[in-house]
Amino acid sequence: MTTGAIPLRDLTALVRSELDRVGDELEIDLRPESPELVPFVKHAASYRGKQLRAALVFLAPRALGRTTVPAHHEIAKIIELLHTATLVHDDVLDGATLRRKLPTINAMHGPELPVLLGDYIYARAFHMSVQLEDPTCSRELADITRRICQGEITQIVHRFDFDWTVARYDEVIRDKTALLYGAACKLGAHYAGCTAEECDALERFGIELGMAFQIVDDCLDLDGDEDVVGKSLGTDLGKGKLTLPLLWLMRDADHAKTLRAIMESDKTDLEKLAELRQRLDVNAAVEHAHSVARQRVEAALGALQGCRPCPERDALFGIADYVLARRR
Amino acid sequence: MTTGAIPLRDLTALVRSELDRVGDELEIDLRPESPELVPFVKHAASYRGKQLRAALVFLAPRALGRTTVPAHHEIAKIIELLHTATLVHDDVLDGATLRRKLPTINAMHGPELPVLLGDYIYARAFHMSVQLEDPTCSRELADITRRICQGEITQIVHRFDFDWTVARYDEVIRDKTALLYGAACKLGAHYAGCTAEECDALERFGIELGMAFQIVDDCLDLDGDEDVVGKSLGTDLGKGKLTLPLLWLMRDADHAKTLRAIMESDKTDLEKLAELRQRLDVNAAVEHAHSVARQRVEAALGALQGCRPCPERDALFGIADYVLARRR
Numbered sequence: 001m002t003t004g005a006i007p008l009r010d011l012t013a014l015v016r017s018e019l020d021r022v023g024d025e026l027e028i029d030l031r032p033e034s035p036e037l038v039p040f041v042k043h044a045a046s047y048r049g050k051q052l053r054a055a056l057v058f059l060a061p062r063a064l065g066r067t068t069v070p071a072h073h074e075i076a077k078i079i080e081l082l083h084t085a086t087l088v089h090d091d092v093l094d095g096a097t098l099r100r101k102l103p104t105i106n107a108m109h110g111p112e113l114p115v116l117l118g119d120y121i122y123a124r125a126f127h128m129s130v131q132l133e134d135p136t137c138s139r140e141l142a143d144i145t146r147r148i149c150q151g152e153i154t155q156i157v158h159r160f161d162f163d164w165t166v167a168r169y170d171e172v173i174r175d176k177t178a179l180l181y182g183a184a185c186k187l188g189a190h191y192a193g194c195t196a197e198e199c200d201a202l203e204r205f206g207i208e209l210g211m212a213f214q215i216v217d218d219c220l221d222l223d224g225d226e227d228v229v230g231k232s233l234g235t236d237l238g239k240g241k242l243t244l245p246l247l248w249l250m251r252d253a254d255h256a257k258t259l260r261a262i263m264e265s266d267k268t269d270l271e272k273l274a275e276l277r278q279r280l281d282v283n284a285a286v287e288h289a290h291s292v293a294r295q296r297v298e299a300a301l302g303a304l305q306g307c308r309p310c311p312e313r314d315a316l317f318g319i320a321d322y323v324l325a326r327r328r
Numbered sequence: 329m330t331t332g333a334i335p336l337r338d339l340t341a342l343v344r345s346e347l348d349r350v351g352d353e354l355e356i357d358l359r360p361e362s363p364e365l366v367p368f369v370k371h372a373a374s375y376r377g378k379q380l381r382a383a384l385v386f387l388a389p390r391a392l393g394r395t396t397v398p399a400h401h402e403i404a405k406i407i408e409l410l411h412t413a414t415l416v417h418d419d420v421l422d423g424a425t426l427r428r429k430l431p432t433i434n435a436m437h438g439p440e441l442p443v444l445l446g447d448y449i450y451a452r453a454f455h456m457s458v459q460l461e462d463p464t465c466s467r468e469l470a471d472i473t474r475r476i477c478q479g480e481i482t483q484i485v486h487r488f489d490f491d492w493t494v495a496r497y498d499e500v501i502r503d504k505t506a507l508l509y510g511a512a513c514k515l516g517a518h519y520a521g522c523t524a525e526e527c528d529a530l531e532r533f534g535i536e537l538g539m540a541f542q543i544v545d546d547c548l549d550l551d552g553d554e555d556v557v558g559k560s561l562g563t564d565l566g567k568g569k570l571t572l573p574l575l576w577l578m579r580d581a582d583h584a585k586t587l588r589a590i591m592e593s594d595k596t597d598l599e600k601l602a603e604l605r606q607r608l609d610v611n612a613a614v615e616h617a618h619s620v621a622r623q624r625v626e627a628a629l630g631a632l633q634g635c636r637p638c639p640e641r642d643a644l645f646g647i648a649d650y651v652l653a654r655r656r
Contacts, residue, residue: 034478036485089443111439112484115417118443119450120477126454127470135458138466142455149448150362156440157364 008050008326011318014311015058018068019051022076029077030124040117047087052319053079053184059319060185060202061192062312063304071191074128075137079184081125082141086148088118136190144179151175159240162260166247170211177217178210201303205316208300213323215293218243219286222273224327234273237263244292245285255280290324297324336378336654339646342639343386346396347379350404357405358452368445375415380647381407381512387647388513388530389520390640391632399519402456403465407512409453410469414476416446465515472507479503487568490588494575498539505545506538529631533644536628541651543621546571547614550601552655562601565591572620573613583608618652625652 012019026048030041054076058068091114122145129138151172158164185206189199221236222245236243240263242250250256262275276282297320307313340347354376358369382404386396419442450473457466479500486492513534517527549564550573564571568591570578578584590603604610625648635641 032478034482036482037478040481089447111443113481115439115443115446116477116480116484118447119417120474120481122447122450123470123473123477127467127474130458130463130466130470135463138458139455142451142458145451146448146455149444149451150360150365152444153368153441153448154362154364156444 006318008322011315011322012055014315015055018058019054022054022073026077026080040113044084044088044117044121047084048080051080053083053180056184056206057188059312059315060188061194063307063316064194064198066192066194069191071132072188074132075187075191078125078129078137078141081121083180085118085122088114088121137187140183140187144183147175147179155241164242169244169247173211173214177214178207181210182206201306204303205300208296209320209323212293212296215244215289216323216326219245219289222282223286234269237272238269245289248285248288249280293324334646336650339643339650340383342643343383346386347382350382350401354405354408368441372412372416372445372449375412376408379408381411381508384512384534385516387640387643388516389522391635391638391644392522392526394520394522397519399460400516402460403515403519406453406457406465406469409449411508413446413450416442416449464518468511468515472511475503475507483569492570497572497575501539501542505542506535509538510534529634532631533628536624537648537651540621540624543572543617544651544654547573547617550610551614562597565600566597573617576613576616577608621652
């Protein structure tokens with residue numbers, strides 16, 4: 001596992017002014033008419049974070065020699081909003097109390113507000129997308145939202161399902177996480193005038209990258225440092241989510257029994273995690289999952305074959321390294 | 329209060345075949361790719377009920393002498409889906425355990441599934457609307473969703489706010505309920521080729537009708553019969569929602585104190601309702617609220633001045649009566 005990866009901020013330096021503009025404009029676009037909403041929208045804005053998906057909207061077409069067009073700003077904002085909306089709803093789903101080191105809206109106000117706030121932000125994204133002349137973005141947005149929900153629901157229905165498989169895990173992380181990365185790249189390419197083949201290649205890059213991202217995320221839930229990760233750990237154990245490292249442990253029938261007993265016990269998430277670390281080889285499981293994530297990243301880089309050497313292509317390479325090496 | 333109103337089914341008989349087609353097509357359109365979603369989508373479909381909003385899409389333009397166009401079917405489906413999505417999310421918001429005499433998804437699976445299911449259904453509506461050539465429906469849909477959320481959030485933030493006013497109550501019920509009725513009428517008119525003035529008039533009809541509908545709904549929470557209404561009663565008392573009949577009781581400072589003590593007590597919703605009935609004149613409060621609803625309905629009918637006598641206009645008149653008289 002590499003640890004000396006370049007900070008994401010440096011990797012996205014090429015599009016820093018674009019990302020700053022996206023952030024500034026979102027602040028204005030999201031300003032609600034009703035004063036009641038101000039504190040909640042502000043809180044949700046604090047979830048925005050790394051703007052990795054927005055960076056892909058700008059970088060992907062440039063890696064193919066295309067230039068930035070005005071629609072890219074809108075698409076970057078729309079993708080960031082959709083991502084923020086899913087994070088806000090995730091807080092209800094996870095019962096999480098901590099995100100980006102801040103208490104979640106859920107923890108502060110119960111489940112009602114984040115449900116509505118997520119809907120509100122999603123409606124803003126939808127509203128923005130239907131202003132674009134070319135309906136490709138709106139259609140993609142609607143389609144992806146549906147598949148994100150489908151992935152999340154499938155995951156919930158199969159909580160504590162100890163017959164869960166790696167193939168189904170792959171399907172779920174593609175739907176719930178990776179498609180949005182794919183859409184960021186594909187829409188960036190489409191609105192820059194790339195060919196259908198180029199759009200497909202960039203979408204593949206995004207999807208493979210997104211799957212690697214989710215696998216690393218699932219590892220961090222097991223071996224992360226809560227202070228660094230900025231969110232609660234061991235939640236997958238508590239919620240019965242059989243992630244890739246856990247599925248690897250289950251290849252051995254005895255280990256599967258142990259894991260099941262730990263996950264089905266009445267302990268807290270952190271107690272379950274401590275017991276898991278004590279009784280099973282969590283490090284090896286995480287290492288295996290990381291090797292799968294590395295294969296995904298290699299597939300992602302393979303999709304960039306058509307790009308000639310340029311700083312934007314190198315930035316995409318760097319982002320791929322970052323996704324593997326990140327600790328939060 | 330009238331009780332001999334014509335059943336809604338008879339009032340919408342003129343568009344029965346259209347509504348049946350809407351229902352049939354929705355069943356096919358909503359068929360999920362993933363088998364995991366089938367039972368939930370089916371359950372949500374059972375929420376659909378009266379299709380009152382869909383009926384307005386067809387009836388409103390016909391009351392102005394226009395004919396039904398293919399887009400009306402799409403719009404009717406979209407509006408029904410949006411309404412269904414808000415009902416599914418409402419179950420999380422209300423903590424309701426009963427809707428249309430069935431246990432809510434919330435009661436069966438916790439808050440996570442209805443959040444995602446509502447998002448899923450909303451995304452389907454969005455997806456359908458972006459297939460329409462004319463983007464008016466998509467823009468309206470995005471705008472209304474945002475305002476529905478805004479209305480709901482404002483209501484939540486002001487729970488147990490005993491300084492709440494009738495003006496703010498009006499604002500909230502317009503946003504969270506009435507705008508969707510307005511949109512059904514306006515979009516029906518727009519896609520039928522009505523003039524801007526005609527669209528505005530029909531929107532006004534829908535909004536006034538929708539406000540009356542919500543006021544009657546708020547009355548039913550206090551004086552309905554759970555077996556007839558098909559959902560839990562007294563929930564507004566439990567949730568601290570100061571609805572129109574409750575605001576009327578609060579004009580008297582002593583009554584306001586009594587109401588506050590009841591609402592802030594630790595009792596169950598039904599115990600609060602029983603105590604309210606015992607200590608304050610709930611019947612008079614409901615009667616007052618009904619008289620306001622009646623004024624709204626009169627304003628709605630006023631907006632139909634431009635319609636020449638025809639069966640569709642009479643059906644709209646009948647629906648207005650129904651909204652006042654309904655017991656569920």
